[in-house]
Amino acid sequence: MTKLSQEALLTDDGIRSDGRKVDEARPFEVEVGVLTQADGSALVRQGKNVILAGVIGPYEAERHSQFLDRGVLKVRYHMQPYSTNERKSPTYSRREIELSRAIREALEPAVILTDLPRTQIDVFVEVLQADGGTRCASVNAASVALADAGVPMKDLVTAVAIGKVRDTLVVDINDLEDENGQADFPLAMMPNKGLITLLQMNGLLDEEEIKRSVEMAKRVISSLYQVQVDALKKKYTPLALSKEGDKDA
Amino acid sequence: MSEGKIERIREVAVPGERLGSLREGAAEGTYKEDDGVYSSLLGVVERESERGIRVRALRGKYIPRVGDFVVGKVVEVGLMDWSVDINSPYLARLDSREAGIEVDPITVDLRHYFDVGDYIGAKVTTFDRVTPPSLTTRERGLGKIRGGIPISIIPSRVPRIIGKKGSMISMLDKMLKTRLIVGQNGYVIIQGGKPEDVTFTISILRKIEEEAYTYGLTDRIKDILTKRYGDKND
Amino acid sequence: MAKLKSNERVDGRALDAYREISVEVGIIPKADGSARVTIGKTQAVAGVKVTTGTPYADTPDEGVLTVGLDLAPFAHPDFQPGPPDERAIGWGRVVDRGIREGKAIDLGSLVIEEGKKVAMIWLDLTLINHEGNAQDAASLAALAALASTRFPQEVAEATGKQSLELTHYPVSVTLGKIGDFIIVDPSLEEEDYVDCELSITSLEDGRISSMQKVLPGPLTEEEILKSVSLSKAKGDELRDFVLGAVKRHKSEES
Numbered sequence: 001m002t003k004l005s006q007e008a009l010l011t012d013d014g015i016r017s018d019g020r021k022v023d024e025a026r027p028f029e030v031e032v033g034v035l036t037q038a039d040g041s042a043l044v045r046q047g048k049n050v051i052l053a054g055v056i057g058p059y060e061a062e063r064h065s066q067f068l069d070r071g072v073l074k075v076r077y078h079m080q081p082y083s084t085n086e087r088k089s090p091t092y093s094r095r096e097i098e099l100s101r102a103i104r105e106a107l108e109p110a111v112i113l114t115d116l117p118r119t120q121i122d123v124f125v126e127v128l129q130a131d132g133g134t135r136c137a138s139v140n141a142a143s144v145a146l147a148d149a150g151v152p153m154k155d156l157v158t159a160v161a162i163g164k165v166r167d168t169l170v171v172d173i174n175d176l177e178d179e180n181g182q183a184d185f186p187l188a189m190m191p192n193k194g195l196i197t198l199l200q201m202n203g204l205l206d207e208e209e210i211k212r213s214v215e216m217a218k219r220v221i222s223s224l225y226q227v228q229v230d231a232l233k234k235k236y237t238p239l240a241l242s243k244e245g246d247k248d249a
Numbered sequence: 250m251s252e253g254k255i256e257r258i259r260e261v262a263v264p265g266e267r268l269g270s271l272r273e274g275a276a277e278g279t280y281k282e283d284d285g286v287y288s289s290l291l292g293v294v295e296r297e298s299e300r301g302i303r304v305r306a307l308r309g310k311y312i313p314r315v316g317d318f319v320v321g322k323v324v325e326v327g328l329m330d331w332s333v334d335i336n337s338p339y340l341a342r343l344d345s346r347e348a349g350i351e352v353d354p355i356t357v358d359l360r361h362y363f364d365v366g367d368y369i370g371a372k373v374t375t376f377d378r379v380t381p382p383s384l385t386t387r388e389r390g391l392g393k394i395r396g397g398i399p400i401s402i403i404p405s406r407v408p409r410i411i412g413k414k415g416s417m418i419s420m421l422d423k424m425l426k427t428r429l430i431v432g433q434n435g436y437v438i439i440q441g442g443k444p445e446d447v448t449f450t451i452s453i454l455r456k457i458e459e460e461a462y463t464y465g466l467t468d469r470i471k472d473i474l475t476k477r478y479g480d481k482n483d
Numbered sequence: 484m485a486k487l488k489s490n491e492r493v494d495g496r497a498l499d500a501y502r503e504i505s506v507e508v509g510i511i512p513k514a515d516g517s518a519r520v521t522i523g524k525t526q527a528v529a530g531v532k533v534t535t536g537t538p539y540a541d542t543p544d545e546g547v548l549t550v551g552l553d554l555a556p557f558a559h560p561d562f563q564p565g566p567p568d569e570r571a572i573g574w575g576r577v578v579d580r581g582i583r584e585g586k587a588i589d590l591g592s593l594v595i596e597e598g599k600k601v602a603m604i605w606l607d608l609t610l611i612n613h614e615g616n617a618q619d620a621a622s623l624a625a626l627a628a629l630a631s632t633r634f635p636q637e638v639a640e641a642t643g644k645q646s647l648e649l650t651h652y653p654v655s656v657t658l659g660k661i662g663d664f665i666i667v668d669p670s671l672e673e674e675d676y677v678d679c680e681l682s683i684t685s686l687e688d689g690r691i692s693s694m695q696k697v698l699p700g701p702l703t704e705e706e707i708l709k710s711v712s713l714s715k716a717k718g719d720e721l722r723d724f725v726l727g728a729v730k731r732h733k734s735e736e737s
Contacts, residue, residue, distance in 0.1 A: 035612045036524045038557040040308065050511065052611065054557020058310065058338040068379055076556065076564050081607040082514040082530020090551055090607070092565075110264075112280065112289055117378045119338045124556040124564065126609070128528060129511045147264055150309020150405075152289040154280065155265030192265040192287075232291055233261045236307045236462070448495075 004180040006166035016165070017176050018047075025160065025172040025220045030140070030231035032148050038124075040149025042231070044141035047174055048131035050083075053141035054124045055149040061120035071116030075104035077138055079127040085175070099135050100125075106139045106159065106188040106198035112152040121151060132178035133161040139188045139198065144228050148235075157197055158225045159188035162213040164203060169213055171220050183209075187217045191225040194218075259295075259462050262288035262304055274301025292405070293462050307462075311337045311404040311434035313373045313382040320394065320432030321384065323367045326360050333369065336404060336434045339381055343371060347385040348392075368394040368438060370430060394430060397440035398447055402458050404435035409461035410454065417457070417467055424474040425450050449477065493672060499713060501668040506623065506725050508631050508732035516632025516647065520624040520725075523670060524614040526558075529606065529624035531632045535595060535641055536603040546593025546601040550579035552608040552621060559613040574618050575608065577695045578625050581653035581684030582606075585692030588629070589650050595641045602638050604629075604647070615671035618682045622655035623725050630729045653692050654722045655684040656714035660700055665710060667717060681707075683714035687722060691715075 009017055016022070026047030035041035038054035045051075061072055077100040081088050103125065111121070123145065125138045136159035143157040163173035164183035178184055183203025189196050196214075205213065262268060266288045268279060275286040279302055288294070292304040311319075313335065321341060325332035331348075333341040345359060363369055370391045371384035386392045402410065410431055411418045421429060427442035427450045439450050453470065460466050492498070502523030511517035516531035538545060552575030554562040562568075567575065582588060593602035606629065608621045632647040639645050659669035659677035669677055678700025684693035691711060696702065702710075 035526075035557055036614060037559045037612055039310070041557065048513065052555070052557075054555070056557060056560060060339055078564070080528075080530060080553065080609050081551065081605065082511055082517065082532055085513060087532035087534065087605050087607075090553060115289075116338065122556070126555050126557075126611070128530075128609070129513050131513070147291040148308060150290060150292075150306040152278075152280075153264035154287070154289065156263060190265065192267070229263050232263050236261065236291075 004176065006180075006182070009165040009177060009180060010168055010170070014168075016170060018174055022168055022170045023216060023219075025223065026174065028140075028224050028227050030144055030227050032144060032231050032235040038145070038149075040145045040147070040151070042141045042144035042148060044137050044144070046133065046137040046140065047172065048129055049127070049134055049137040050129040051134065051137045051141045052126045052128060053138065053145040054126075055121060055142075055145045055151065056124070057121040057149070058116045058119035058151065060118060065120065066118045069117050070113040071111075071119040071121060073104055073108050073111055073113065073121050073123065075100045075107065075123045075125065075142065077103055077125045077127070077135070079130060079134075083127045083130045099138070102135055102198060102200065103138050103142060107142055107146065107157055109195065109197045110143065110153045110155050110157045110190050111146065112154060115152045121146070121149075130175070132173050132175040133186065135159070135198075136161050136186050136188065140224065140228065144232060147232055155190035155192045156225060156228055157188050158191050158221045158228060159186060159198060160217050160220045160224060161186040162217050164205065164209070169209060169216060171216050185210075185213050187214065187221075189218070189221050191221055259293050261292070261307070261462075262294050263291050264289055268294060268302045268304070269296075274299075276301040276303035278304030278306060306405045308403055309405065311335060313337055313339065313341070313376040314433070315373050315376055317373045317433040319371055319373060319384070319434040320399075320430060320436035320438055321369050321371055321434075322399070322436070323363045323365055323369065326363070326365060328359070331359065331363055333371070333384060335382065335384075335432075336401060336436055337382065339376075339378075341371075341373070341382040341384050343369070343384040343386065347374070347383070347387060349387050363393060368397070368399060368436070370394055370432070394438050397430070397438040398451075400437050400439065400451055400454065402435045402437055402454060404433070406458045406461040407431065407433055407435055409466065410437075410457050412467060417470070420467070420471060420474070421453070424471075424478055425453070426478065492666060494670060498664060499667045499717065501717070501721075502670070504623070504721070504724060506627050506728040508627050508728050509736075514628075515635055516628040516630075518624045518627030518631065520620050520627065522616055522620045522623075522668060524612060525616055525620045526610075526612040527617065527620035527624045528609045528611055529621070529628035530609075531628045531647075532605040532607075533632065533634050533638050533647070534603045534605070535600055535638055537599065538594070538601040542590075543598035544594055545590035546588075547603045548579075548583060548588060548590060548606065549603070550575055550582070550606045550608070550625070552578070552610065554610050554613075558610050562613070571610075573695070573697065574610075574621055577618060577655060577682050577684065577693055578606075578608065578622050580693040581622060581655055582625070582629070582692075585651045585653045585684065585686050585690070587649050587651040587653050587686075587692075588647070592644075593642065600641070602634070602642055604632075613671065615674050616657050616668050618657045619655050619668065619721075622653070622684065623721060626652060626654060626722075627725050627729055630726060631732055651686045651688070651692075652722050652726065653684045653686055654718040654725070655682050655693070656717045656721070657682040658710050658713065660702060660706065665706060665713070667713065681710050683711055683718075685715045685718040687719070689715055
């Protein structure tokens with residue numbers, strides 16, 4: 001399969017393959033508490049990504065895998081066979097193992113594991129449809145699911161992938177840009193702390209570009225974070241029944 | 250009069266939100282940084298006590314507190330103790346001596362007292378996260394719960410079922426046709442009543458659970474109970 | 484049991500009533516066909532991918548249908564991540580047999596070059612939330628996804644067809660036996676009490692393409708015949724509902 005030319009990814013007017021501008025993130029939706037058997041859950045749509053995260057726990061870990069002074073976070077990232085352009089074999093792949101670890105390391109600093117000694121928290125991420133930046137969308141879903149489960153955290157974790165096409169930095173890359181671009185730079189942060197918990201980069205960037213990428217990512221993360229917060233708060237606010245009177249007890 | 254209802258919810262915080270200054274104090278569900286008190290949970294913020302700002306988790310398992318009355322389900326019978334599920338990440342332990350049994354474990358089968366699947370009313374005696382929570386059934390009113398339908402309520406909503414100074418639970422006791430045994434850990438046993446009364450009681454408990462953080466709940470529940478069973482205040 | 488005597492179930496349903504069902508067709512636009520079905524709170528997703536490939540050696544004149552079912556680990560605390568366990572395999576096979584034995588897909592029409600190149604239909608099912616009767620949720624999702632499958636360009640060019648045309652429409656109806664009572668669409672709680680379960684897949688012409696009994700409790704002949712009759716009636720209702728949703732989706736697409 002021949003790679004797309006850079007010109008195909010970004011027009012002279014700065015329009016990307018999906019019609020976005022270089023600093024425009026994809027549509028982002030979060031739905032909280034969508035599963036009944038998990039202790040916490042969230043469905044995230046980030047562009048065409050459709051990702052479901054479910055949290056089981058905290059529960060007492062097996063003797064051999066528990067720590068006396070803190071809890072253990074386990075993450076399993078898995079893609080459904082129909083989620084990708086080419087059907088993906090159901091067997092668990094090395095890439096999924098690698099992404100599981102990256103997502104776990106992105107979430108761990110935010111979870112107050114010392115509050116939960118001897119326990120285990122399982123985070124299961126299922127990708128139903130993938131379109132570039134799935135590890136970021138997974139982090140976004142997982143951190144909301146953890147909060148939904150009542151797991152103590154220092155902050156939510158929010159992520160976005162910056163890319164480079166036609167020598168230009170672009171935010172929130174899609175599948176085409178991920179496959180054919182010049183760099184793929186996913187970042188996750190604890191938004192209120194300004195701390196970066198996931199940092200990976202494939203491709204070629206100079207120092208100035210890295211600095212700008214981080215700035216661009218921070219801006220996008222800030223607006224994605226608002227969507228996560230609104231979804232969490234809205235979930236547990238019952239609907240207003242009527243506006244007459246106030247039966248304040 | 251009961252038609253006008255505004256469902257206002259109290260202040261909800263998400264993990265990482267700054268709730269106030271260090272001077273205001275940090276209680277459960279919060280943590281401290283140099284520049285203030287932050288929420289560690291998705292929950293309702295309470296600023297009323299002198300102990301500091303507290304966040305009650307909207308969802309999540311029961312974290313044991315010493316002195317709490319809990320309803321537990323026996324999941325394992327050992328030689329000298331039972332393992333009890335108390336809706337917590339941690340499995341609780343009830344030692345045979347704490348059940349008032351002073352006998353030789355070799356000759357006595359603890360299953361005769363509490364068997365797997367039995368529900369018990371107990372009190373939490375110790376818990377420090379490193380050792381499992383311990384229970385006792387020695388006090389009056391504790392012990393095996395015979396019969397009844399168990400349901401599980403989100404633990405952080407139980408205080409609303411009790412109500413301020415027991416206002417809600419005493420109303421429920423008076424007006425429902427079933428008896429309730431309510432554990433702080435969220436396990437509740439419904440006893441007595443006909444099948445339709447049990448179904449109704451469950452729906453009431455679910456409603457309180459869902460609307461726990463709204464204002465005016467006690468009155469709304471009272472209206473529903475009155476409509477169903479008539480006014481019990483005569 | 485006491486409730487059943489008064490013809491009422493714990494959730495107030497009649498013995499032959501399904502929980503609320505929803506069908507969302509095309510939930511995974513990248514897939515060639517997809518659907519999400521909820522029965523009560525049970526949720527299943529089906530995704531279809533169509534590719535070209537080599538046929539099996541013993542059926543050189545047929546396309547290939549492969550059906551798989553995955554239990555998402557968060558769908559139920561008992562589900563472990565990893566390869567399908569006997570439950571997943573069991574549910575998947577019932578869906579497979581319902582389609583295959585019912586000849587819902589004319590595999591012979593999917594041949595591009597006999598013995599060398601055929602269309603391959605990959606039907607993958609995911610159980611996302613388990614609140615009872617995963618079987619029927621999977622079966623309905625499979626039907627909706629297959630009935631709305633459009634061939635990708637490569638396959639369309641090679642076969643000369645734009646979409647997958649089903650010749651039959653299999654629908655499974657799962658019943659449970661509690662004492663002397665037969666209930667339809669057991670909830671998770673009811674599945675704890677059933678002596679056995681029976682899943683019957685029927686076609687639109689009234690024929691049965693698959694039957695599967697699980698759990699040891701025995702059934703009388705009368706109970707089996709009653710179940711078959713009930714599943715045909717319920718199956719027709721479910722089929723109409725699903726195909727209606729597919730039809731609406733197709734007209735929205737064009």
